Amino acid sequence: MFEGTDLEVRIDGLNSKVRDKATRRMNNLTKPKGSLGKLEDLAIKIAGIRGELDPTMEDRYSLVFAGDHGVAAEGVSAYPQEVTVQMLENFIHEGAAINVLGKNVGSRVRVIDVGVASEEVPRPVLERKISKGTKNFLRGPAMSREEALESIRVGYEVVEELVDSGLDLLGVGDMGIGNTTPSSAITAVMTGESPKSVTGRGTGIDEESLRKKVEVVEKGLDTNNPDPENPVEVLAKVGGYEIGAIAGAYLAGAANQVPVLVDGFITTAGALIAHGLEPGVVDYLIASHCSVEEGHGVALDKLGLEPLLDLNLRLGEGTGAALAMHLVEASTSILNGMYTFEEAGVSSGG
Amino acid sequence: MFEGTDLEVRIDGLNSKVRDKATRRMNNLTKPKGSLGKLEDLAIKIAGIRGELDPTMEDRYSLVFAGDHGVAAEGVSAYPQEVTVQMLENFIHEGAAINVLGKNVGSRVRVIDVGVASEEVPRPVLERKISKGTKNFLRGPAMSREEALESIRVGYEVVEELVDSGLDLLGVGDMGIGNTTPSSAITAVMTGESPKSVTGRGTGIDEESLRKKVEVVEKGLDTNNPDPENPVEVLAKVGGYEIGAIAGAYLAGAANQVPVLVDGFITTAGALIAHGLEPGVVDYLIASHCSVEEGHGVALDKLGLEPLLDLNLRLGEGTGAALAMHLVEASTSILNGMYTFEEAGVSSGG
Numbered sequence: 083m084f085e086g087t088d089l090e091v092r093i094d095g096l097n098s099k100v101r102d103k104a105t106r107r108m109n110n111l112t113k114p115k116g117s118l119g120k121l122e123d124l125a126i127k128i129a130g131i132r133g134e135l136d137p138t139m140e141d142r143y144s145l146v147f148a149g150d151h152g153v154a155a156e157g158v159s160a161y162p163q164e165v166t167v168q169m170l171e172n173f174i175h176e177g178a179a180i181n182v183l184g185k186n187v188g189s190r191v192r193v194i195d196v197g198v199a200s201e202e203v204p205r206p207v208l209e210r211k212i213s214k215g216t217k218n219f220l221r222g223p224a225m226s227r228e229e230a231l232e233s234i235r236v237g238y239e240v241v242e243e244l245v246d247s248g249l250d251l252l253g254v255g256d257m258g259i260g261n262t263t264p265s266s267a268i269t270a271v272m273t274g275e276s277p278k279s280v281t282g283r284g285t286g287i288d289e290e291s292l293r294k295k296v297e298v299v300e301k302g303l304d305t306n307n308p309d310p311e312n313p314v315e316v317l318a319k320v321g322g323y324e325i326g327a328i329a330g331a332y333l334a335g336a337a338n339q340v341p342v343l344v345d346g347f348i349t350t351a352g353a354l355i356a357h358g359l360e361p362g363v364v365d366y367l368i369a370s371h372c373s374v375e376e377g378h379g380v381a382l383d384k385l386g387l388e389p390l391l392d393l394n395l396r397l398g399e400g401t402g403a404a405l406a407m408h409l410v411e412a413s414t415s416i417l418n419g420m421y422t423f424e425e426a427g428v429s430s431g432g
Numbered sequence: 433m434f435e436g437t438d439l440e441v442r443i444d445g446l447n448s449k450v451r452d453k454a455t456r457r458m459n460n461l462t463k464p465k466g467s468l469g470k471l472e473d474l475a476i477k478i479a480g481i482r483g484e485l486d487p488t489m490e491d492r493y494s495l496v497f498a499g500d501h502g503v504a505a506e507g508v509s510a511y512p513q514e515v516t517v518q519m520l521e522n523f524i525h526e527g528a529a530i531n532v533l534g535k536n537v538g539s540r541v542r543v544i545d546v547g548v549a550s551e552e553v554p555r556p557v558l559e560r561k562i563s564k565g566t567k568n569f570l571r572g573p574a575m576s577r578e579e580a581l582e583s584i585r586v587g588y589e590v591v592e593e594l595v596d597s598g599l600d601l602l603g604v605g606d607m608g609i610g611n612t613t614p615s616s617a618i619t620a621v622m623t624g625e626s627p628k629s630v631t632g633r634g635t636g637i638d639e640e641s642l643r644k645k646v647e648v649v650e651k652g653l654d655t656n657n658p659d660p661e662n663p664v665e666v667l668a669k670v671g672g673y674e675i676g677a678i679a680g681a682y683l684a685g686a687a688n689q690v691p692v693l694v695d696g697f698i699t700t701a702g703a704l705i706a707h708g709l710e711p712g713v714v715d716y717l718i719a720s721h722c723s724v725e726e727g728h729g730v731a732l733d734k735l736g737l738e739p740l741l742d743l744n745l746r747l748g749e750g751t752g753a754a755l756a757m758h759l760v761e762a763s764t765s766i767l768n769g770m771y772t773f774e775e776a777g778v779s780s781g782g
Binding site: 111112113114115116117118119120121160161162164165168169171172175177178179181182183185186187285286374390391392393394395396397401405408409411412415416419420421425426427428429430 | 461462463465466467469470471510511512514515518519521522525527528529531532533535536537635636724741742743744745746747751755758759761762765766769770771775776777778779780
């Protein structure tokens with residue numbers, strides 16, 4: 083998969099035996115068949131991923147991969163680039179949304195610098211910096227092919243380390259001022275949709291800035307002409323370090339039978355890269371929510387993922403993924419905590 | 433409000449001072465304004481209901497009001513009537529979906545018999561039986577006006593008792609074989625929509641049974657001709673005991689500044705009754721989810737409530753309400769746990 087590197091990724095299919103067992107049990111629980119809707123499918127998927135009917139959900143992590151973007155110089159964001167590193171401080175002091183929402187579901191937050199544009203980042207941010215921000219993709223590739231591969235490897239390795247110490251459920255998030263712009267570029271390439279239809283307001287730019295942002299994406303794609311059949315090339319030419327790391331995190335989750343919650347638009351762009359490399363990865367992904375960001379729905383459709391929540395979120399950081407962890411827990415509790423008709427002595431329907 | 437009775441209900445408006453304070457804080461937290469979507473509105477609503485920026489959310493209850501329905505004799509459900517009391521056993525032994533989902537969010541489940549068609553119900557179901565099931569509304573009113581008022585009073589009193597011992601957040605649910613049929617009848621009357629457009633498959637009936645169910649609702653309304661301006665009459669003529677009790681529970685929650693989570697179609701029919709009696713009640717209601725049941729969306733629109741979740745649920749019991757408690761908790765944690773831009777030293781957007 084990663085020509086010229088020693089990175090090996092092997093993703094097996096879900097455990098169909100356990101999945102069938104889960105389906106049978108779900109259909110015999112004391113409720114009308116199918117009446118718990120998406121939670122039923124979710125419980126069955128989790129059982130298939132973990133290869134157990136009643137998997138533990140104890141060790142949960144929310145990873146926030148952070149990077150900066152040369153293209154931010156084009157004024158594509160409502161916030162200045164320095165906010166990326168300021169937000170790392172905020173994560174460390176537990177004042178950001180992901181800290182609060184992670185805590186609510188017992189998910190430990192880990193922040194990884196893969197490409198923040200500053201010399202120093204606050205401890206204990208995990209330091210895996212590949213470069214101090216990508217280059218502006220209006221003037222050439224955002225990064226080299228080697229750097230793109232390295233970003234994937236970093237995300238992969240961070241997750242593998244967690245697997246070694248115990249990992250039952252993973253939420254993946256992003257931080258990086260300007261990163262909806264590369265995400266729109268990736269989404270346009272990987273779905274074949276026009277830049278205009280997959281470019282939105284990000285953190286909240288006005289009409290005029292949005293028009294400019296669409297132009298930036300169009301020009302970036304014209305200049306670099308990335309090949310959708312070559313996801314590493316797409317990532318290198320118009321992507322970001324944190325997006326590559328996110329793709330790597332998914333691959334590692336899938337390779338280790340860990341369910342991974344995709345967050346919003348940026349992390350879904352990462353999923354498009356991972357899916358391009360290894361389509362089987364999506365069996366292990368759960369779409370936590372549908373963002374208001376233009377293009378998120380299109381990207382999820384391309385992946386064949388249906389989102390659980392629709393709360394008009396557009397924050398990132400893994401916040402939607404953290405919120406959806408409660409639904410994952412609820413779904414497995416249903417499968418394992420409820421009685422069957424027989425166990426409860428209730429007449430089943432005609 | 434309740435002519436000829438001594439039941440007094442007084443509902444104040446939300447605390448606008450606290451709500452404004454909550455709005456200001458929400459807009460200064462370290463995230464793009466509005467980027468947490470519905471959770472931001474929810475947090476502000478909760479603050480306005482409780483009259484506190486950081487209300488405790490410790491004492492949570494899920495109430496399941498149970499009753500039977502004479503109209504079940506018309507074959508409107510996929511399940512036999514005996515399932516109502518069998519499910520009470522299941523609730524007591526903690527094998528039902530509401531037990532599992534309540535436990536997940538720390539909500540204590542209480543089951544109240546207001547009209548189950550059996551001599552005995554298992555302990556510790558709270559015994560507040562008004563009658564052993566309603567009459568078949570095809571042949572006249574389901575209950576008397578006095579019984580309708582009594583059902584509202586029971587729901588009201590059950591909640592007032594909880595308030596006395598401590599109640600921060602309430603989820604309301606239903607159990608009663610056949611109860612989507614009276615709910616469709618109530619929804620048709622209170623929204624002015626046709627029976628056909630607000631009658632669905634309930635626990636899962638086939639096409640032929642659905643056609644029959646629509647006819648039953650149409651005939652019931654023809655026979656009884658309830659006046660939408662008189663919600664107690666609507667409840668008496670085509671309602672159910674548990675639906676009346678649910679309406680009373682909302683009124684008590686609102687009168688005591690307790691946020692109440694509405695569950696699915698049946699509990700929303702109860703909300704239509706409560707809203708007809710006292711429109712101010714909706715300020716205190718939170719729509720937890722949008723059911724697949726035909727007519728639920730119409731009823732929520734009439735109440736001006738936007739649902740939080742959309743998971744294709746159609747179970748009842750208060751399951752959707754329990755699931756949404758996590759979002760309520762998440763929203764208040766955001767408001768009170770996150771740092772403002774100033775507190776965090778992060779540059780705010782332009």
